[in-house]
Amino acid sequence: MDPLLNPFDYFTVPFGAWAEAGLDYVVSVSRPTLLAAKVPVQAFLEFVQDALRATPPTIGIAVIVVLGYLLSGWRLALTGLVCLTLIGLMGAWQAAMTTLSIVIAAVVICVVIGLPLGVLAARSDRFFKYLRPLLDLMQTIPSFVYLVPVVMLFGIGDTPGVIVTCFFAVTPLIRLTNLGIRGVREDLVEAARAFGASETRILIGTQLPLARATILAGLNQTVLLSLSMAVVASMISVAGLGRMVLEGIGRLDFGSATVGGIGIVLTAIVVDRYVQALGAATPRDRAGG
């Protein structure tokens, strides 16, 4: 009777072994391709990293303050000034710049990949039908589960960190680009067509500008998810603020972990506010309407 009541003590499916064998196979087949795909990501990341690290903090803060003033006004400029100064005073400037460069690299790649996918999804019901379950899956997987296949496929370090961040953060941008374009009033699109605009022109001149607010909301999500992932990715040896926290926990170094944590919060505040300001400011607002 026992096997009937507790069947799993006697019979299990070696799913773990299968997964390993499957992944081994994928790795052996696709490793060269994947390593080649890594090269441009790495080059871009290094470019951003070098630029941010080479910028002296004073100049970095000045740029952020001016940008904040131009985008929105004194309040935003002041937020940028205070947050960045605190980061610098805590001694987390270099780590913050490393994290920021990973976030920037990941977000740019997300835009390059996510925006066209979102546009395509909006234009083709069929494509969206197949894309949607994939997006659902990508959004339900917890962030650190992504780390396993990425480590196996791309190794460890900052570049795989960017790649895993992209996987994790790109979904809202695709979704909201799709949603934004589908939400553009049909007669506005029809009017553009009726006056002789080509499909490309309708997309660039009518649909994207009118979907702008929704797309930028997606971008904001993508940026914040990138930041959270860039921290989690410290588990696969990605440098920056996340590593300060992780190492702090590992060594029971409460001070270092706290500095890292607060640094992450301050960076997040700056990034979020600036991206939101980008969404709110339209050419008309700036013209003083």
Place this chain on the structure above:
Amino acid sequence: MTEIMPHQNAIDCQNLWKIFGARADEALVAAKNGEVDKDEALKRFSCVIGVADASFSVAEGEILCIMGLSGSGKSTIIRHVNRLIEPTDGQILIEGRDVMGLNPKELRQLRARKIGMVFQHMALWPHKSIADNVAFGLEVQKTPKGQQRAAAESALEKVGLGGWSDRYPDQLSGGMQQRVGLARAMAADPDILLMDEPFSALDPLIRKDLQDEFLKLSREVKKTTLFITHDLDEAMKMGDRIAIMKDGRIDQTGTPESIVLRPETDYVSRFVSSISTLKYISASEIMTPGKAKSGAPEFGASTPLPVLLAAFTEGAEELAITDGETHLGRISSTDILQAVQTDLKRV
């Protein structure tokens, strides 16, 4: 008077069918053979018949009103003219050219230069200034910037919105927005205007203003116009001719007078039953044979009833109807009263 040359129609639509649905081809064959009607097509093929065998033509400079209730297919028809919708079957000719034969570039040129369209809900682009909205058709055709601006401003001038160029659509009232819509349609000086219920979203008073102004403007610029409306009064007012649609078919096409006085189907007669015929009745229709008393005022056979009525209120006892020389008949006050009585009964 010189004989008018027999000229090509500006728009010619022949046996147009539009069936929506995956099995449109099967449904088309069945519908053409008369095997299925609108409901049957939906049941058997899950297809919606939008337009069924519609033919009409619009002469150069003419205003044709297509009138029908919602779902009658009128908005679908108008979108075939500039091929925003592809027909399932049939032909649309613009000045003799088949629009289905145009390649994408020619089609875009046709839309930008030859045809202007006005939409029910204005459909102005909120992110563009008024001038940029109006100049859009020219912009897509890469007209020089200066020319675009000049054309936009002159079009806005025509609709009474000079000086509003740099505002944005949301700063304008509904009536003003539709004026912009009209200016946008006319900016490229197209020969044809497509108007898809342009005034139905407006308040009654503003609607009347815009109708009057459009008629005035239309007389000046002489544009061939296809005008869609669900409002019979509007159709009577705007149209040189009216086509009445029901369930995707055109029930009757004719002048406002002929539609009101001689409805050909039950549907049309029910429709026009609320319209008073008095304005459209002419002397020839109510005169009785015989010679009027000498000295009675003379009128032509096509004189409309309101004019005849005025003659009686000014003291005439009887009217003589002539074609200038020959005597055709006479009209007494009783004839007039009978006409009024008949009209009152039918309303």
